[in-house]
Amino acid sequence: MxxxxxxxxxxxxxxxxxxxxxxxxxxxxxxxxxxxxxxxxxxxxxxxxxxxxxxxxxxxxxxxxxxxxxxxxxxxxxxxxxxxxxxxxxxxxxxxxxxxxxxxxxxxxxxxxxxxxxxxxxxxxxxxxxxxxxxxxxxxAIHDDLTGLFNHGHMFERLTHCQEIGVRYGTSLSVIMFDVDHFKSVNDNWGHQVGDQVLKKVSQIIKDTVRKTDIAGRYGGEEFMVICQETTIENTYALAERIRENIAQADTGYEGLRVTISGGVAESRVGEPVEQLVNRADELLYESKNSGRNKITQ
Structure with a gap:
């Protein structure tokens, strides 16, 4: 009926x-x-x-x-x-x-x-x-299936849009690139299912730590991106540090398994293509990796 x-x-x-x-x-x-x-x-x-x-x-x-x-x-x-x-x-x-x-x-x-x-x-x-x-x-179409964060393609669309707004109104724009440290060993020693749970945990911490105006996404694999609009590089660095600290202190739910991340922070330059901005943040991320991991470089 x-x-x-x-x-x-x-x-x-x-x-x-x-x-x-x-x-x-x-x-x-x-x-x-x-x-x-x-x-x-x-x-x-x-x-x-x-x-x-x-x-x-x-x-x-x-x-x-x-x-x-x-x-x-x-x-x-x-x-x-x-x-x-x-x-x-x-x-x-x-x-x-x-x-x-x-x-x-x-x-x-x-x-x-x-x-x-x-x-x-x-x-x-x-x-x-x-x-x-x-x-x-x-x-x-715009979200990553595993983590629920925005996916790679959508992050580039949002970054391009944010840069256009920054140019129009003269506001600052910064990007954070993160990578989970020693993630291959997590998959090798604990299995891919645990690796997936680690990525979900990291994603949730990023989501809980960023501000409402920030845009967080999974860039690919174990790498993540956060777009910070109208934010100076100093404040973006402080946010990246909070995220890093929160992840380092988090309980993964698996005894003996701790996770850290490394990151790079870059601020947009006038006339700079978004790809170049991301590459600079990525290079700074790998400086963090090469200098001991579990740190943020700007």
């Missing part, structure tokens, strides 16, 4: 009762309103799956009520079926222009009404499911 909510709008109590009984018998939940203004208020509160809206009502007719609802973002996508005894071509055009998806003529035939209701409710669910899947695909 259906569990969707249908809002019925009609200024005649007998019509509300008849429609309510027909829909309730099919398992629909029913909400009611007796005029156009009340319909807008109830729709915002109830968020119905469908609205059955009478056209001829005093003070505000169905057309105007529908037009107003379509201008309210939280309810604009709720389908509206007009109930009307007026079915000339002009009436139909006016209804569709107001935002309706269908019409049911009065007096209505129960079977026809229920078929049209079922069709529009099903269409609404299909559209919502498609939107959810599109959002999932978009998120998957």
């Amino acid at each position: 259906a569990k969707e909510t249908i809002l019925i709008v009609d200024d005649i109590a007998q019509n509300l009762q008849i429609l309510g009984e027909v829909l309730s018998a099919q398992g629909y939940r029913v909400a009611v309103a007796t005029n156009g203004l009340q319909a807008i208020d109830v729709a915002q509160k109830v968020k119905p799956d469908l609205i059955l809206l009478d056209v001829m009502m005093p003070e505000m007719d169905g057309y105007e009520s529908c037009r107003r609802m379509k201008n309210i973002p939280e309810i604009e996508n709720i389908p509206v079926i007009f109930l009307t005894a007026r079915n000339t071509s002009e009436d139909l055009v006016a209804g569709f222009e107001a935002g309706a998806v269908d019409f049911v003529s009065k007096p209505f035939i129960n079977v026809e009404l229920l078929v049209r209701v079922k069709t529009q409710v099903r269409m609404k669910h299909l559209v919502e499911e498609l939107e959810r899947k599109n959002i999932e695909l978009e998120n998957k």
Whole structure:
């Protein structure tokens, strides 16, 4: 049985009762309103799956009520079926222009009404499911599957955008490159599943330590990037140090396994391609590696 909510709008109590009984018998939940203004208020509160809206009502007719609802973002996508005894071509055009998806003529035939209701409710669910899947695909396209951080491609897009903003408004931009120390030995001695857990742990610490304005991503393998907008290199270095310290002090969950990271911090230069900025941060990262690891170089 259906569990969707249908809002019925009609200024005649007998019509509300008849429609309510027909829909309730099919398992629909029913909400009611007796005029156009009340319909807008109830729709915002109830968020119905469908609205059955009478056209001829005093003070505000169905057309105007529908037009107003379509201008309210939280309810604009709720389908509206007009109930009307007026079915000339002009009436139909006016209804569709107001935002309706269908019409049911009065007096209505129960079977026809229920078929049209079922069709529009099903269409609404299909559209919502498609939107959810599109959002999932978009998120998957820009996020790293293992860590949940932004992936390599998206980080370069964001870095390019941040640099453009920095050039336009004269603001600073810095980049941190991190690499997990001795990660190969983690995989060799503990196994790749533990290695994956280490990367997740490092990612979570990075995510928890950066500010809301920072952008963190997995650059590839055991290497990570953080983009710091409107941030001096001194403050970026301080952030990198906090991340390094937090990771060095973290419990990996595996007795005898401790993890450290090395990092490099570079500030964007005027006219410098983003690839060059990343390369400079990467070179500083490897200075940290070559001088003992578990440190940040700027």
